Amino acid sequence: MAKNIVIFLHGVGSRGSHLEPILDYWKSKMPEVIFAAPNAPFPFAGGGDGFEWFSLNAISEQNRPQRVLEAREHFDNTLNQVLAEHGASFEHDHVLLVGFSQGSIMTLDALASGRLNVAGAVAFSGRFASVEPYTPRTGTPLLLVHGKSDGVISWHESENSAQAFKQLGLKVDTLYEEGLEHTVSQQGADRAAAFIANVFSS
Template identity: 45%
Template structure:
């Protein structure tokens, strides 16, 4: 039986397969952890071979929240399928979500809304855009990773998210990556992996 499950949630216009190199690396580094990287449920508006968790066509600060809420059912169905397939239905405290960009938005929404009391979320280049009816499990740990040169998600988004989640009783670590744009880097990936080891493999830091 696996010691935990990590679910990777891709950004808008991408697919789960974009995480293939990362899954190969983490499969070797974390052999006792099950890994999943599903496709988002909806076809990307701007390119038919991409997927999206919600549409960004005409998205504004005013309508983003309602789009997230509308996407919850399809997101939950996707997550439930991954968790069931891996046999973690009754082991959510051994599940970690790793999101990038729009995947981070949905992962943070999943935990602040109280729908998914998982062990933790590692959110790259995201923002908290959920409606303020928060009911999180305070056992869920949050790692926010954000480049200080991100042209897509302004740096203030990560600071705002950290402040709100801390205020509602969550344990949040915020790592600002110098010189990093809207992308995954080896340093950020290493930090996320360390975070996951802490949650799912305590006492495993032999190296």
């Protein structure tokens, strides 16, 4: 029987363990689902004990897509390692990706490229920064959640992402939260839980 697995990808300078309170909350609602939150493959260039999916040093709108492209191999290896630890795979199980901030950038890149068989995705406080060509698996459900007071990544980036992925043939839902900064709120966690449950039940 196919397994239902959620992999939550953290933001830059953070760690997978920082997401455990949200994962524990989701587990209480969906005990039959496997939840995982791996560390990104690279130590955070800004110091501390955090990690990053790609470097922010001298980052710009122009070079960000190339950095995302160069990060794909390490990103995919991280996901496949998580699946292997649970005796699962993209080919035989239902894998849903959840990202926050830089983790959302990588999640949206995975959708846009269509290189991974993803059952659905949630992107908190992210942006779409991928190189063409876009070859997504059409019909994949996507939930975009963003605070309207986010000073790190503007919520308009999620608006732009929604429009882009709708045009690419994905099923896009959105939640834009008034007064919310660069974080995951209770409302966002609840909306994502409902989304995840719906994807796995369909």
